[in-house]
Amino acid sequence: MRMTRRSLSLAIAAVSVGAGGLVVAGQPSLAQPLGETAVAAPAAADPALAAARADKQRAAATAPDGPQTAQEKKFGQVDDYATKAGGLGVYLDSTTGKYVVRMPRNAMASKAARSVRIAGAETVVQPSRTTQAELTAIRSTLESRQWTAGAKKYSYGFHYDAQGDVMSVTTNAPAAVMKPLLAKYPSLVQAKYGDVGRASRRSDPAPHRGGASITNGTGVCTSGFTITSTARYMVTAGHCFTINQRVYSTGGGQLWGTVRNRPRFPYYDFEAVGGGSYGSVIYVGNATGRTILVSGASDPAVGAAYCRSGQTTFERCSQVVTSLHAQFCDESGCTVELIAYRGPASSGGDSGAPLYQYVNGTVQIRGMHIAHADDTMYAERWTTIRSVFKANIAIR
Structure with a gap:
């Protein structure tokens, strides 16, 4: 145990x-393993x-x-923005002290700007390759x-x-x-x-x-x-x-x-x-x-x-x-x-x-x-x- x-x-x-x-x-139920040479399609969720x-x-x-x-409040606001905008994730840039939002590569141009203002402060937006x-x-x-x-x-x-x-x-x-x-x-x-x-x-x-x-x-x-x-x-x-x-x-x-x-x-x-x-x-x-x-x-x-x-x-x-x-x-x-x-x-x-x-x-x-x-x-x-x-x- x-x-x-x-x-x-x-x-x-x-x-x-x-x-x-x-x-x-x-x-949970699990299907049987598949072959070794190729990535199999995922099993049903x-x-x-x-x-x-x-x-x-x-x-x-x-x-x-x-x-x-204060940092937790700031992150909460950035994370809310990222969720609503369809962002992939958020990280803190230790060099600048700013939060960065990763947007998917297929994001609309209006959501892929280089920065946005959240709670009166600039937040960086970066495009993802995925x-x-x-x-x-x-x-x-x-x-x-x-x-x-x-x-x-x-x-x-x-x-x-x-x-x-x-x-x-x-x-x-x-x-x-x-x-x-x-x-x-x-x-x-x-x-x-x-x-x-x-x-x-x-x-x-x-x-x-x-x-x-x-x-x-x-x-x-x-x-x-x-x-x-x-x-x-x-x-x-x-x-x-x-x-x-x-x-x-x-x-x-x-x-x-x-x-x-x-x-x-x-x-x-x-x-x-x-x-x-x-x-x-x-x-x-x-x-x-x-x-x-x-x-x-x-x-x-x-x-x-x-x-x-x-x-x-x-x-x-x-x-x-x-x-x-x-x-x-x-x-x-x-x-x-x-x-x-x-x-x-x-x-x-x-x-x-x-x-x-x-x-x-x-x-x-x-x-x-x-x-x-x-x-x-x-x-x-x-x-x-x-x-x-x-x-x-x-x-x-």
């Missing part, structure tokens, strides 16, 4: 867009995956704005994991890199497995090779905190943060434990609670642990950790830096968000509309760790870590968790 990470005999992280259903996970993508996109678009930094249709075709091929025989044996992480204007794929597959895909899309797919996986805090007393080490007696994960709905719950990664399973503090063995809600995994990779006492603080710092109050929650901004606090690697900051439309797939299926970010690496046991921003001596939640693909990591967005559980962040 997947515990410290979502194990990946086959994993994909991708550009996507998707929530719903508090039920135990099911397995998984309707549950399509529904998850649409629901998560709707949740992000309709969620009320939580507390945001189109949304081409990116969707690449994404669908990777999601199906059937472009060549043996592709399902390996792990893949990918998202559209707006700055490089390529679909960036990280995999542990041999070069021969990637060869047909690279041959079909020589200028649009960039392959990298590395590790891919789902990814004293150890004796946490009640009321329990986020960032603590938790276990079912065999595998270990990290608690995320407390939410309030019909009661108070602690969230963690959905691949960590099964519905109705008891969860304990790793070090002291205290009963933490029971998994009460587990949205349909793998389409959603988070779950709610209930039945215990849960505080509105998380652990930050080193192995022993200190606690800090949670004061709010919102989605992050591309180009902004955040911190992650896991039971294995502890607090690691300078985590820079590269996409809000990433996808991760393994032998169980796909998790969509994720945060992709880069920074100090995560490790096994960090799954469930909170991703957050320091604000005025408190922290504000932005997401929850679930996986990595070499130097890129993935997290569920706050708005997805909020929407599925119909919950608020606990701040007192």
Whole structure:
């Protein structure tokens, strides 16, 4: 069973867009692999995956704005413009400090100007060498994991890199497995090779905190943060434990609670642990950790830096968000509309760790870590968790 990470005999992280259903996970249907010498047409879309993508996109678009930094507000305005104009993606130019919108090569001239003014500031617009249709075709091929025989044996992480204007794929597959895909899309797919996986805090007393080490007696994960709905719950990664399973503090063995809600995994990779006492603080710092109050929650901004606090690697900051439309797939299926970010690496046991921003001596939640693909990591967005559980962040 997947515990410290979502194990990946086959994993994909991708550009996507998707929530719903508090039920135990099911397995998506997968067709058989095709020949090795050519890229096969993608299999028919998984309707549950399509529904998850649409629901998560709707949740992000309709969620009320939580507390945001000035950069997050700016990104939100640029991202809204890009979405309405049909842009492929947004990135932050570190040299100029300006956001850049990538428009498809077939964009109308009126939408392909070199710059636009958004919220009183100039935003650069750059043409892409590709189109949304081409990116969707690449994404669908990777999601199906059937472009060549043996592709399902390996792990893949990918998202559209707006700055490089390529679909960036990280995999542990041999070069021969990637060869047909690279041959079909020589200028649009960039392959990298590395590790891919789902990814004293150890004796946490009640009321329990986020960032603590938790276990079912065999595998270990990290608690995320407390939410309030019909009661108070602690969230963690959905691949960590099964519905109705008891969860304990790793070090002291205290009963933490029971998994009460587990949205349909793998389409959603988070779950709610209930039945215990849960505080509105998380652990930050080193192995022993200190606690800090949670004061709010919102989605992050591309180009902004955040911190992650896991039971294995502890607090690691300078985590820079590269996409809000990433996808991760393994032998169980796909998790969509994720945060992709880069920074100090995560490790096994960090799954469930909170991703957050320091604000005025408190922290504000932005997401929850679930996986990595070499130097890129993935997290569920706050708005997805909020929407599925119909919950608020606990701040007192």
